[in-house]
Amino acid sequence: MNRHDYTFPFDTCERVSLKGSIAQPFSFTVNVLSCIVLFIYTRILPVASPFQYVLYSLLLFESWHCLSHAHHVSFLHHRFPTIIVHFLSYLIMISLFYAFMTKTKKWPSFSWWIPFLLVCIFDLYAVSHLSFLWYFCSSLLLFLWIFVAYHDFVWATKRRRRLIIMLFLSILLLSFFFILEVYFCSFFIVKIPFHALIEFIGLIIFLILGQLFLVLS
Ligand SMILES: [Zn+2]
DSSP states (O other), X not given: OOTTSOOTTTTSSSOOOSSSSOSSHHHHHHHHHHHHHHHXXXXXSOTTOTHHHHHHHHHHHHHHHHHHHHSOOOOSSTTHHHHHHHHHHHHHHHHHHHHHHHHHOOOOOHHHHHHHHHXXXXXXXXXXXXXXXXXXXXXXXXXXXXXXXXXXHHTSSHHHHHHHHHHHHHHHHHHHHHHHHHHHHHHHTTTSOHHHXXXXXXXXXXXXXXXXXXXXX
């Protein structure tokens, strides 16, 4: 991995503002909206719902994300914000797994665990040795693999199926936009704060997840 690989938040595609106290105001604003949406869902969901843990993990993830766009701090190491974001994505996965397990009282089969653990090992290697797109793909794969383990539960009704399809389509769109950002930022940055568009798709994903958790609770 070389120093010029895409590093969060320094290489995100929005010009750093030279006036005002917020480094990337557009991305920051959309992230604040995402935090508000997630907080509202923590109030709407039943208090005892295990999906509350997922919402709080997402809220923590988004708060750090938001702070990173407000102030570009490379404390100790220039990859410090990236490593924290990646660690928080693990927290989201653990809480999602816990929520599904609590709801269904089912433990995934051995044949589910083998690929999961192999991708986990690859992901840990990728975050320390490979470029951004590798560990973005591996962490996304782990997240989606948890849904595969509990597909009977999440696919049980028409409403759940509709939300899952919307979620996967939004994630696909987000991944496509990420690839555009990594490879074509210099083309977009002249005209628009492109990263804020990605954040907007993220906001839609949080709305879908909030609805899904409400339906599954
Ligand atoms: Zn961002």
